[in-house]
Amino acid sequence: MLPFKEEYKDEIFETVFENAYHCLVVVNSEGLITYLNNSYCHFLDVTKEEAIGAHVTEIIENTRMHIVARSGEEEIADLQYIRGNHMIANRIPVRSEGKVVGAVGTVLYRDTEEWLNMNSHIKDLLLELEHYRKQVRDQYGNTYSLHDIVGSSPKLNAIKTKIKKVAPGDVSILLTGESGTGKELFAHSIHHLSERNKKALIKVNCAAIPENLLESELFGYEEGAFTDARKGGKLGKFQLADGGTLFLDEIGDMPLGAQVKILRALQEGEVEAIGATKPKKVDVRIIAATNQSLEKMIEENRFREDLFYRLNVIQLQIPSLRERKEDIRILSKFILDKVTKRSGKRVMDFSFEVWECFMHYQWPGNIRELENVIESAVHLTSKETIGTDDLPAHLLSEAPHNHPTDDLKVILEKTEKQAIQNALKKCNGDKIQAAKMLNVGKSSFYEKIKKYGLN
């Protein structure tokens, strides 16, 4: 084949790039746009002047071009949501002398009948997927991952790191911690991170099931096993969790009789439904949780030592809220956002005094109590900012005041904390500005914020 004449090169490029139906973008290795064709400009409603030189993330929604221009790994036929449409994106790295120097991206966008049909087909499929996801959520309860666990205190981060290490295995995990610290949330994230996440996490609240029903709840029964037995029998929680995870909540409330049966099921890997003629193999991972001291219960002969060792292969102690006060702010904001979205009420923030109160209160009911306090305050308040008059009285009685017996160090610390809080309030939470206002270095300011749990 004869090569094109050099003088047609520009025309060819012009035809291929500018008059193409698809959208085309080129970025350099820093992710800055070096070229955007007319179709794409038109679709994004930007001019070439605005786009060229800008970082691609500022111009194109959900783009990954800057990532490909760095990683050098091409991405073909990726679904990308831009301006209300599901587009098909290809991202191809450009190399020069073995080095990645940028990337070329195309998104398929043809304003034709087929594309519109395909787009609505995808929308339809996504709706269907959401429908099934909801069904799964309704059937098995919500599923949560580590991302849903709000907070970044060193204590919480240490638990998250440990969870990432132990979740993939099959070992039993015992979650201990006061009521309301989030044990159930952690159980979900362990399941989510494990290889069992395609199967269900089945929860048994050992405290909520009457002793005489526990066996049939856990192991199920066969048709005709007893007078009220349902036609066709009933699967137990162990069978439902087969291949997945069984979460035994409030394990300390499990009666001794049922403890023996659970131990047998775990040791032998099989369960026998009531009225069944032979046991059936089950493969479950156990996560148990308790807010009681099982060691103490063993001493009092209320919990079996052999079951304890079986469950306690890895123990994760979830810290109370008062042990990680650094998380109170972010948790409160997260909860406020959740409650206002649900209630539709416009409440934006907490007053300075409320923060003060939250930081001094001991939170015996932990995050569940924080949720209740915020939920009731949102309903009670008539302002956009929750004030102390929206809080229950017992929270206020723990508010701080200088004690006559405080030594100088304590008084200085209280004053320092107050000054930092005031500065942060004046600067709308902007730490760098607040540090400047108080004339302290950035790193020492951050240390103090951490020390006083103000982040």
Ligand SMILES: Nc1ncnc2c1ncn2[C@@H]1O[C@H](COP(=O)(O)OP(=O)(O)OP(=O)(O)O)[C@@H](O)[C@H]1O
């Ligand atoms: N880190 C967190 N981030 C966001 N929400 C949290 C967090 N920890 C707990 N919660 C919320 O607090 C509430 C109580 O949590 P959860 O039921 O998991 O506690 P628990 O330790 O299992 O309590 P109990 O021992 O009483 O069963 C839930 O609504 C949960 O979503």
